[in-house]
Amino acid sequence: MLGPVQWGHRTVTADHEGIPSPREGGPAGDIAVDLGCWPGPQSLALARLGFGPISAVDTSETLLTELARHGDQNPAIRPIRADIRDALPQVADPGTVGAVVCMGDTLPHLQEKSDVVAYRDLTRPLIGTDRFLPVRTAHDRLLTCFLEYLDDDTVMVHDLLHTRSDGTWTLQASSYPKLRIGSGWLVSRCRGAGVDIQHDANGPRGMRFLHARKP
Known part of the structure; x- marks a missing residue:
């Protein structure tokens, strides 16, 4: 995989698109978790929207180091190296998280569907x-x-x-x-987990946005 190190120097900026503000987050509070944070554009956006503390989780030490370098002026962001599939119990107690984001191509990079929010829908084959x-x-x-x-x-x-x-x-x-994750499949999985779908639609750059909220 050719990632950010091979491409060269990048400027990490906050990406607010698809992230609800704390007043939309529900009763759990302002704690947030960014699963598959990469160098932290969504973590930075969460901090600027008022969330905190923010657990930024990724398996790449290189990307977490880059996040720490860009986010060193924001103590609300806590880079954590962990597997996103079982990170939540490690970083927060049940019922204390106001928002969980899993953005970019994080979900399609998992090994199996049983491991599985913005993601790229690859179900329609290109020819x-x-x-x-x-x-x-x-x-x-x-x-x-x-x-x-x-x-x-x-x-x-x-x-x-x-x-x-x-x-x-x-x-x-x-x-x-x-x-290849279809929107219908992921919506069904979310509903099966007991969460309400607030928004499910295509976004820019070929991404799909899914916003779900726990009742």
């Missing part, structure tokens, strides 16, 4: 050249991904990173599996 998706472009770097559909639940993502140095282009390739 032919539509399977090649431009991801990011700079004057000396081009990142494209190619999708290979393995079965009903899995798509293999092939990252193709072209970098230019001294007038010569070099290709670096890697692959990783992602889950």
